[in-house]
Amino acid sequence: MAPLSKRSTIYLDPVLHQALRLKSLETSRSMSEIINEALREALAEDAEDLSAFDERADESLISYEQMVKRLKKDGRI
Numbered sequence: 001m002a003p004l005s006k007r008s009t010i011y012l013d014p015v016l017h018q019a020l021r022l023k024s025l026e027t028s029r030s031m032s033e034i035i036n037e038a039l040r041e042a043l044a045e046d047a048e049d050l051s052a053f054d055e056r057a058d059e060s061l062i063s064y065e066q067m068v069k070r071l072k073k074d075g076r077i
Contacts, residue, residue: 005032 012020024031062070071077 010035 020031020034023029023034027034068077
């Protein structure tokens with residue numbers, strides 16, 4: 001663990017906890033390392049999504065019906 005790590009208590013579903021323990025044993029990594037990596041990936045994905053929303057904020061909006069018509073016209077549905 002990193003020297004500046006913070007301790008936290010989390011409550012896991014028993015099945016997830018067992019799967020995490022098995023993965024920890026199989027990969028020779030601590031459960032904390034696996035959880036930290038998963039959280040980093042999830043937060044990075046959220047950041048990418050927010051960035052995409054920001055990039056498209058000025059685009060014009062169309063209704064659902066207009067989108068369906070456009071997809072049909074283009075032969076996508």
